[in-house]
Amino acid sequence: MFRQKGLSLSKALFYAYAILVLIFTLGPLVIVTILAFNNNPSASFPWQGFTLDWFKASTPGRVGFFDDARMISAVIVSLKVAVLVTLISVALGVNNAFLFVRYKFIGQNFLYLLMLGPLVVPGVVLGTSILAFSYGIANGLDKIFGAGAGTFLRPGFWLVVAGQVSFVATTTTLVIVARLKRFDPALEEAAMDLGSSRLEAVWLITLRFLAPAMIGAAIIAFLFSFENFNTTYFLSGSDPTMPILLYSRLRFGITPEINAVSVLLMMVTGVLGFLAFAFQKDDAA
Amino acid sequence: MKTLARNRGQWVLLTFMLLWIGLLFVLPHLKLFYLSFVSRRGGEFTLANYLYFFHSPLYRKIFVRTAVFSTLVTLLTLVISFPVAFIITKVAGKHLKAMLLLAIILPYWVSELIQAFTWMVFFRETGVLSYLLRAIGLTHHNIEFLYHDSTIAVGLVYTSLLFMTIPIINSLDTLDDSLIEAAYDLGGNFWSTLREIIIPHAAPGMMVGSIMVFMLNLGNYVTVTLLGGKNSLWFTEIIYNQFIIRFNQNKGSAFSVILLTFSVLFVWIVLKITKQDLSEAM
Numbered sequence: 125m126f127r128q129k130g131l132s133l134s135k136a137l138f139y140a141y142a143i144l145v146l147i148f149t150l151g152p153l154v155i156v157t158i159l160a161f162n163n164n165p166s167a168s169f170p171w172q173g174f175t176l177d178w179f180k181a182s183t184p185g186r187v188g189f190f191d192d193a194r195m196i197s198a199v200i201v202s203l204k205v206a207v208l209v210t211l212i213s214v215a216l217g218v219n220n221a222f223l224f225v226r227y228k229f230i231g232q233n234f235l236y237l238l239m240l241g242p243l244v245v246p247g248v249v250l251g252t253s254i255l256a257f258s259y260g261i262a263n264g265l266d267k268i269f270g271a272g273a274g275t276f277l278r279p280g281f282w283l284v285v286a287g288q289v290s291f292v293a294t295t296t297t298l299v300i301v302a303r304l305k306r307f308d309p310a311l312e313e314a315a316m317d318l319g320s321s322r323l324e325a326v327w328l329i330t331l332r333f334l335a336p337a338m339i340g341a342a343i344i345a346f347l348f349s350f351e352n353f354n355t356t357y358f359l360s361g362s363d364p365t366m367p368i369l370l371y372s373r374l375r376f377g378i379t380p381e382i383n384a385v386s387v388l389l390m391m392v393t394g395v396l397g398f399l400a401f402a403f404q405k406d407d408a409a
Numbered sequence: 410m411k412t413l414a415r416n417r418g419q420w421v422l423l424t425f426m427l428l429w430i431g432l433l434f435v436l437p438h439l440k441l442f443y444l445s446f447v448s449r450r451g452g453e454f455t456l457a458n459y460l461y462f463f464h465s466p467l468y469r470k471i472f473v474r475t476a477v478f479s480t481l482v483t484l485l486t487l488v489i490s491f492p493v494a495f496i497i498t499k500v501a502g503k504h505l506k507a508m509l510l511l512a513i514i515l516p517y518w519v520s521e522l523i524q525a526f527t528w529m530v531f532f533r534e535t536g537v538l539s540y541l542l543r544a545i546g547l548t549h550h551n552i553e554f555l556y557h558d559s560t561i562a563v564g565l566v567y568t569s570l571l572f573m574t575i576p577i578i579n580s581l582d583t584l585d586d587s588l589i590e591a592a593y594d595l596g597g598n599f600w601s602t603l604r605e606i607i608i609p610h611a612a613p614g615m616m617v618g619s620i621m622v623f624m625l626n627l628g629n630y631v632t633v634t635l636l637g638g639k640n641s642l643w644f645t646e647i648i649y650n651q652f653i654i655r656f657n658q659n660k661g662s663a664f665s666v667i668l669l670t671f672s673v674l675f676v677w678i679v680l681k682i683t684k685q686d687l688s689e690a691m
Contacts, residue, residue, distance in 0.1 A: 145493050155537055229419070238430055246627065246668060248665070254437045290437075353631050383530070389519060394519075
């Protein structure tokens with residue numbers, strides 16, 4: 125539109141601004157990527173030659189990511205948490221989508237607003253509230269059933285899963301609601317007229333229609349879980365997730381290994397992000 | 410028979426929904442609220458946890474600082490993001506548009522922790538910025554750029570960019586280009602067109618973006634503590650200290666309730682002042 129107007133000066137200014145924005149947003153990521161391959165143990169410039177040591181090396185003073193046992197075990201904890209959170213959250217998302225799209229009941233609007241709550245509340249507040257709540261229950265269980273009965277509700281694996289499900293399920297619900305709204309229930313009725321039971325019709329027709337949204341929601345849930353810090357920080361115990369371990373290391377200083385970890389995370393999350401986008405773009409509200 | 414099945418189905422769905430939102434959201438917040446009003450030992454009703462906050466000059470200062478800082482960063486993000494959204498929707502060709510979109514989404518995918526880390530790499534004493542300044546001869550010593558307010562601001566703007574830009578893009582997308590052309594044809598210049606046509610149309614998106622960014626800043630923990638270190642003095646940090654380091658759940662709960670109340674009040678007041686409807690704007 126500015127071409128016709130011949131506003132070449134403002135156009136040049138806009139382009140200059142766009143370039144500045146590109147440098148600001150991508151520059152830090154590019155720097156970290158270069159440093160991940162720089163054979164300089166100070167994790168900074170100058171460039172001292174190409175190396176893969178920060179990915180794989182186990183000499184004294186030089187430990188690469190894949191040889192760092194603590195780091196690998198944190199990744200495994202994160203993966204376990206993320207898989208569980210994803211499965212539970214997608215199931216809840218489908219559950220909630222059917223509840224909000226297919227039924228009308230008193231208090232539905234209020235319940236819908238309540239459902240949005242976990243996304244609006246700051247992650248730190250969400251984490252502290254679940255910590256305080258589970259602490260009380262764990263103490264109660266210990267008192268009734270003997271010491272140790274409430275251990276699964278103490279900071280650790282299960283509490284992290286619970287804390288993340290609280291807000292990830294809101295996101296999956298929103299994604300799946302958007303797609304279910306576009307489904308024509310007449311298709312389900314047709315299947316039932318042709319002899320399916322209601323559950324069969326839902327299974328064969330509706331869930332198949334929802335599949336792209338469920339996959340998209342699953343990828344987003346996985347990313348949210350794998351990357352979550354604020355809520356998880358209050359709930360994790362002696363086996364930290366990946367972000368918690370990285371954070372505790374960063375407070376002591378930067379190592380080139382963390383550059384390498386960042387590059388790997390960029391690649392994985394980049395691919396997952398693209399996939400989520402691809403599966404979801406039809407339903408973007 | 411069919412209606413019965415439908416109703417039973419509804420009850421099953423409702424049960425799972427209520428279990429989730431009840432056990433993982435409503436009851437925990439009620440517990441938080443309750444804890445904030447009882448004493449640590451004995452558990453009788455008290456306002457002491459809140460009075461402790463209001464009587465402490467340090468905590469009051471941290472609270473005001475967090476609120477003011479978040480507001481300033483939100484305004485800064487708005488000023489930086491608006492032209493980005495405008496370029497993406499109205500100026501850029503296909504390729505630049507895709508590139509800009511990717512550039513604001515990519516950092517978000519990489520997670521906030523890695524975002525903060527990349528700025529640590531850049532700003533720390535032996536970091537990239539120091540190296541560059543020495544390389545071009547501006548200084549002979551390494552300079553510590555971390556642990557300053559301006560560093561925290563850079564990190565916060567960086568994490569906020571996406572959440573501000575996308576809602577503004579959504580608003581500007583619906584603005585017909587011919588309206589802008591008409592404004593020019595009627596003798597308007599760039600600034601008057603911006604003021605009279607473009608900004609009023611983008612206002613709902615600007616507001617949604619600002620609310621989201623403000624809330625994210627207020628509740629931020631990673632970016633402020635990594636880039637600000639001991640100087641961050643952020644409100645979320647004192648919540649963490651009460652809960653985890655001092656193990657005082659009652660004071661920690663009171664601080665959490667204060668943060669929550671403030672963010673909800675803020676959103677409500679902004680909506681009232683600007684006479685906007687949030688659900689409409691979304």
